[in-house]
Amino acid sequence: MQAFAELLDSLSFQPARNAKLRLIETYLRQTPDPDRGWALAALTGGLDFPAAKPALLRTFGEDKIGPELFHLSYDYVGDLAETLALIWETDPESGPAPSLAEVVETLQRATRMQTPAILKRWLDSLDATGRWALLKLLTGALRVGVSARLAKQAAANIGNQPAAEVEEVWHGLSAPYRPLFDWLLAGGPKPHSNMGGAFLSPMLANPIDRAELDTLAPAHFRAEWKWDGIRVQIASSGGIKRLYSRAGEDISGAFPDIVEAIDFEGVFDGELLVRREEAVAPFNDLQQRLNRKTVTLKMLKEHPAHVRLYDVLWLEGRDLRTLPFDERRARLEAWMAEKPRTRFDISPLVVFTDWAHLAELREAMRQDGIEGLMLKRGDSPYLAGRPRGPWFKWKRDPMLADCVMMYAQRGHGKRSSFYSDYTFGCWRDGAEGKRELAPVGKAYFGFTDEELRWLDKWVRDHTTNRFGPVREVEPALVLEVAFDGVARSTRHKSGVSLRFPRINRIRTDKPAAEADTVDNLLRLVP
Amino acid sequence: MIELNPRSWLYPTPRGLYCEPGDFYVDPAVAVPRAVITHGHGDHARPGHRAALATPETLAIMRARFQDMPNTQQQALAYGDSVRMDEVEVSLVPAGHILGSAQVVLEYRGQRIVVSGDFKRQPDATCAPFEPVPCDVFITEATFALPVFHHPSDASEVGKLLRSLHTFPERTHLVGVYALGKCQRVIKLLRAAGYDRRIWLHGSLTALCALYQKQGVDLGDIAPVSDAILETFKGAIVLCPPAAIADRWSRRFFDPVSAMASGWMSVRARARQRGAELPLIISDHADWSELKQTLVDVGAPRVWVTHGREEALVHHARSIGIEAEALHLAGREEEEGES
Numbered sequence: 001m002q003a004f005a006e007l008l009d010s011l012s013f014q015p016a017r018n019a020k021l022r023l024i025e026t027y028l029r030q031t032p033d034p035d036r037g038w039a040l041a042a043l044t045g046g047l048d049f050p051a052a053k054p055a056l057l058r059t060f061g062e063d064k065i066g067p068e069l070f071h072l073s074y075d076y077v078g079d080l081a082e083t084l085a086l087i088w089e090t091d092p093e094s095g096p097a098p099s100l101a102e103v104v105e106t107l108q109r110a111t112r113m114q115t116p117a118i119l120k121r122w123l124d125s126l127d128a129t130g131r132w133a134l135l136k137l138l139t140g141a142l143r144v145g146v147s148a149r150l151a152k153q154a155a156a157n158i159g160n161q162p163a164a165e166v167e168e169v170w171h172g173l174s175a176p177y178r179p180l181f182d183w184l185l186a187g188g189p190k191p192h193s194n195m196g197g198a199f200l201s202p203m204l205a206n207p208i209d210r211a212e213l214d215t216l217a218p219a220h221f222r223a224e225w226k227w228d229g230i231r232v233q234i235a236s237s238g239g240i241k242r243l244y245s246r247a248g249e250d251i252s253g254a255f256p257d258i259v260e261a262i263d264f265e266g267v268f269d270g271e272l273l274v275r276r277e278e279a280v281a282p283f284n285d286l287q288q289r290l291n292r293k294t295v296t297l298k299m300l301k302e303h304p305a306h307v308r309l310y311d312v313l314w315l316e317g318r319d320l321r322t323l324p325f326d327e328r329r330a331r332l333e334a335w336m337a338e339k340p341r342t343r344f345d346i347s348p349l350v351v352f353t354d355w356a357h358l359a360e361l362r363e364a365m366r367q368d369g370i371e372g373l374m375l376k377r378g379d380s381p382y383l384a385g386r387p388r389g390p391w392f393k394w395k396r397d398p399m400l401a402d403c404v405m406m407y408a409q410r411g412h413g414k415r416s417s418f419y420s421d422y423t424f425g426c427w428r429d430g431a432e433g434k435r436e437l438a439p440v441g442k443a444y445f446g447f448t449d450e451e452l453r454w455l456d457k458w459v460r461d462h463t464t465n466r467f468g469p470v471r472e473v474e475p476a477l478v479l480e481v482a483f484d485g486v487a488r489s490t491r492h493k494s495g496v497s498l499r500f501p502r503i504n505r506i507r508t509d510k511p512a513a514e515a516d517t518v519d520n521l522l523r524l525v526p
Numbered sequence: 527m528i529e530l531n532p533r534s535w536l537y538p539t540p541r542g543l544y545c546e547p548g549d550f551y552v553d554p555a556v557a558v559p560r561a562v563i564t565h566g567h568g569d570h571a572r573p574g575h576r577a578a579l580a581t582p583e584t585l586a587i588m589r590a591r592f593q594d595m596p597n598t599q600q601q602a603l604a605y606g607d608s609v610r611m612d613e614v615e616v617s618l619v620p621a622g623h624i625l626g627s628a629q630v631v632l633e634y635r636g637q638r639i640v641v642s643g644d645f646k647r648q649p650d651a652t653c654a655p656f657e658p659v660p661c662d663v664f665i666t667e668a669t670f671a672l673p674v675f676h677h678p679s680d681a682s683e684v685g686k687l688l689r690s691l692h693t694f695p696e697r698t699h700l701v702g703v704y705a706l707g708k709c710q711r712v713i714k715l716l717r718a719a720g721y722d723r724r725i726w727l728h729g730s731l732t733a734l735c736a737l738y739q740k741q742g743v744d745l746g747d748i749a750p751v752s753d754a755i756l757e758t759f760k761g762a763i764v765l766c767p768p769a770a771i772a773d774r775w776s777r778r779f780f781d782p783v784s785a786m787a788s789g790w791m792s793v794r795a796r797a798r799q800r801g802a803e804l805p806l807i808i809s810d811h812a813d814w815s816e817l818k819q820t821l822v823d824v825g826a827p828r829v830w831v832t833h834g835r836e837e838a839l840v841h842h843a844r845s846i847g848i849e850a851e852a853l854h855l856a857g858r859e860e861e862e863g864e865s
Binding site for chain 1: 672673674675676678690693694771772773774776777792793794795797798799801802803804805815835837838841842
């Protein structure tokens, strides 16, 4: 438990991705089975202990030091698990601290009645970091800035395997993942991947622009609309039906309407959309259904989900990934023609003669729910990862707005000494008719290193106020912000939220008073 | 016989804590005619007093910080010696906070009040250890007076730094430290852990390190960063003031790990606010258990609690039968000072 606690502790303070990987790799290499397997399960969100809930922690704390002191402490620390971890004192008489495996295996068996006593014994024997890690593990919110994908990447790294290989075998395995570590570290066999509902790593596209297109032969490429939903994979075999996000996260739970409609076996690549009648709803509608563990009937009715298929990876027990795109496409179309399938259709090919023609089609298509075009070589096999050359995405030109920088925050890792995260705003009429800036978004990329140095200096020279790590700046610098969409938002003070905002240009030539208004942005809401 | 009310001869004023029968202030917030100074940190030792009494080490620190203080009449009082100031007997006893730090023991008409200043009970190789003095009134600090503060052993915290150096051998380890006390203590801890390589210093730390060395605290091989020629700082330990970590100054180092040595580091949100990637819980103030233990050790029936989280300590003291109250002093920094 101590080693795992130290890992979580270091991760929670480590902002840089590569350093996080290093920390996890070192831990996985140095820790024996089954502890490292349970740790990997914890980091990938695969552990759940329903018997331990926040109310229990509060009771523990109040019993330990009295309600007054506990309240003062919690008020100061602001996190229940951390408060309890800090106020509890290690009892040297309590015996050795438990191993991670002991904690996990005991809790999986313990009843709700037994849990408090077991927990108290462990809190006595661990140090403050150990207690914090234990309580975080228990309450299920690690919040150490590690995604499931990053943890799997670290596992792949220790065996010098591509992450895609680990993703591929992942869903056929269960914690504590002994066969996985045997394969990665001890020369054991690779675990089977074509088990029920396994995730296969998707093939990704590189961005391209008009100029670069001219270096390619149009006849080699097929075009599809790039739908503005989320990329998903349907994997169904042996009676197990799953819907995965692009990162391999199982999102079946949030989309029972899709899972129910899977009456076939195979692995398909497609775009998850909310569709009403024939129309694709805006991305915002889909967002209502994401990140939910359960979904209400009302939600199912008002935001019906749909998958628009564009590729097939497995069909009838056969791996089709080595076949060329055209061949896979033919099989996909034939399969779809077998019988009508509700909630699924095929993304049509866009027929074009040359790039100029395609550019016209792209311009003309201003329909909602389309982000641009996908271009795929007709002879491309399905390759995991983002190979350079076979697939491209040619996005619609972004929307632009002139915004005024309001706040700046230091970045992380190599940018930690630079003010690189900018909150910007647009004008609106405030109280008593006075014009004021309302924040509309935050961006931390889109500029060159040289521009970053310039922006950093500008922030330092124009700071008017400080709030911890945040600096408020004089509202005098106009930033041209590019974004892919606008939606109304109740979470933002300005009432709008931008999709993928990034800094397009620094407009030192433009006076701040002439920047865009919130109303201008609202006009872009579809 | 009516008991003497201690508040009648020692009380807070806008200029600081005033001892009336001795006509002097303890750690005043502004320049005064006569001051008794507990230790050299900026919120306790201020320039411009007409006369100042402190330990020889504290006076040396004040001279280093305040351009030699030619206009202050300085009176050095060694630990354990005492001196009469008008009607009050004054002596200084080690507080264990930093080099030269002292508790001020005041005796007047048979009553004894101890002003602890800042103190800690953890051992520290750069200063004399805290000595509890039985008294009638104990004035205690409360910087870390919440049950959440339990400072771990400083050796284990420095162990974290050395382990990080092992995991990231090519990265510069920047350690944010306060210039007076923390800096020298961290160097001493590294030496005690067997680290004998050169330790690099931000320019603003060198003067006080030199002073400590002159006072007999051996810091080993230290050198200012500005002296480095051809040095890449890969895998080096560099000490700097906390603010320098986020400053342009730090850009010269290779992919630095930012560590921060402070008692505040035990609370995660605090550590993150300070941008610490490697928080080291090393504090020169007493933690919750040390504060509680000290109340028992001095056995004072009355306790006045000053600067910090007074509420929790007052609550605790009352719960064990001590007459406790908060004492609000001018000029004390609430938190992020030289802790």
